[in-house]
Amino acid sequence: MDDRKLEVLRAIVEDYVATQEPVGSKAVSQRHALGVSAATVRNDMAYLEEAGYIQQPHTSAGRIPTAKGYRLFVDRLGKIKPLSAAERRAVHRFLAEAIDLDDVVTRTVRLLAQLTHQVAVVQYPSLNRSSVRHLELVSLTPTRLMLVMITDTGRVEQRYVEVPSELTEDDVLDLRRLVNEQLQGKALADAPRIIAGLAGLARPELRATASALARVLLDSVVARTEERVAVAGAANLTRNGNFFAGSLRPILEALEEEVVLMQLLGRADSNALLTVRIGDENEVADFREATVVTAGYGPGSVVGHMGVLGPTRMDYPGTIAAVRAVARYVSEILEQNR
Amino acid sequence: MDDRKLEVLRAIVEDYVATQEPVGSKAVSQRHALGVSAATVRNDMAYLEEAGYIQQPHTSAGRIPTAKGYRLFVDRLGKIKPLSAAERRAVHRFLAEAIDLDDVVTRTVRLLAQLTHQVAVVQYPSLNRSSVRHLELVSLTPTRLMLVMITDTGRVEQRYVEVPSELTEDDVLDLRRLVNEQLQGKALADAPRIIAGLAGLARPELRATASALARVLLDSVVARTEERVAVAGAANLTRNGNFFAGSLRPILEALEEEVVLMQLLGRADSNALLTVRIGDENEVADFREATVVTAGYGPGSVVGHMGVLGPTRMDYPGTIAAVRAVARYVSEILEQNR
DNA sequence: CACTGGCACTCCTGGACAGGGAGTGCCAAA
């Protein structure tokens, strides 16, 4: 493939992203100084269409890029344009004001939405890869406890525990000491094994209670892989003259389904620094017309993903730069709070 | 105003809500057994229009209710239709599965959205009216603490505290004992006064730390009236052929603004059991074309509000019944967990 | 051999226009 043909493709992608209208040969040869006439561009376009990189909405219309075309653009043509100094300052300032981890996430998601003018999705840091910092037991009634778990990512999880027999204040302190001795500092991945042995370590009269506690710990805290996600910028879906060919309906619905959002952010095992899924590269059916740009974040290892969702016709260089910059900065913050 | 005229109004409201199309005199006289001819209905309609209850989109079109018309319908004509037994069972089952207070809220908001086919908004229980159950201090680094507050509504709040000097484990225990002695069981409304005196009660060498702690407690926990809200069912905005005359844009934007949502749910002092704000009765400009149905909930006293947002042309009896039923049931749950 | 200008052709778009239909207001009669 010719170098000039690539330039033509780039011109088409850039113009189409900017104007949202099919771009014709004349526009390409005029606006982008290729040094050739419109007729020549037409020949190249015919080639690019044949090769599947662009298409015509109808005869006698300009060309628009296909998913394959965008893919080529992203892989070989797009030069990522870094955030402006002002933007970078704004990101830092806004995130620095976060008061706790949850706040970091909600701020991040808003920031991404605002920066990219798209729908942003941020996964709360995954529990599985963090470890236990502290466990707290609070007795609500003699037969009812509140279990609070604090992880080293600053995450707090809380659960009610119904216990079989009445507990004294001392019993609660005993249990509290026990679970902390056993679990403090341990990775959540290792926790199930430890929890299984908990009941056996308690005083005989507390065995039943300890095993109730163990059950709750295991069931709802450790085994809980259902992870939360924050969403912002849904209003941006209506930008650019509601971009999804069909209605907004299925998209809005999908955005409220946690399962779908997790799929959107990609399987947890993907450790790639940054992924771009264009159009039908996407697994989720409702997002076949969309592009998703995601990045992993975390202190050292990846503990979660964030990303934005937009039309395939998006400003790739800008979006990619924004997602990458924000992910990096959030990682830094987590690093500091380690 | 004639009885029959009211019946005509009811017929118009009901048909319009069902079909979303202006309803004409013939339709009214045929579908609703009023025992009068279309011509008579026309006379009544002329009267109702004169009085401002209905209006014509244009000459030679049927009539649609005005906000004033809906208001009359709600106040005098709509008989609330209770939920079906199956619906009631579903509500109970779904909410009973909640694992903690946050989960109650997220489940509630989904439930409301599903039940009413509208956008649902639920305020997390307000801190101001609850009291302190327990305070926990966890040292993260020698100069950094995590403060966790648990309230009697089961709510957990967490904050980082930077302290001026390094603390030993014993110092932390001391502080923990101090704040709990002072604040446990106290209403959050009374807390600021108590917190002000905290530093004075600490050991001399812990004064500086205690006052840092007090500042965080006061600043971010107690004075924090910014309250969280959960939203669900945004996809329902596109139901009924995107009902808002203009674009969805401003609505979607407003739904992401917590401040706006709080306004939507009404000022906290409103203790009315159930309010219906129709069209321009609404304070928020973006919702002038919408109706908001809200209810307070809480164990005994109101600790939060929930509601749904939909087109003025909504199924009032059904919506009101759903909001009321859900609010009641959530209140019951809170009562039990007291 | 690659590039260019010219030209016929296709197809979308927007405005104009007419016919059909739904619904009204008014009037005279029961």
Added chain:
DNA sequence: TTTGGCACTCCCTGTCCAGGAGTGCCAGTG
């Protein structure tokens, strides 16, 4: 007070037509 009838208004839909943008192809040129 109610009713049937009738003229009138206005929206909606489909059709038609002209304008415009863009293409594909071809023959000519360096």
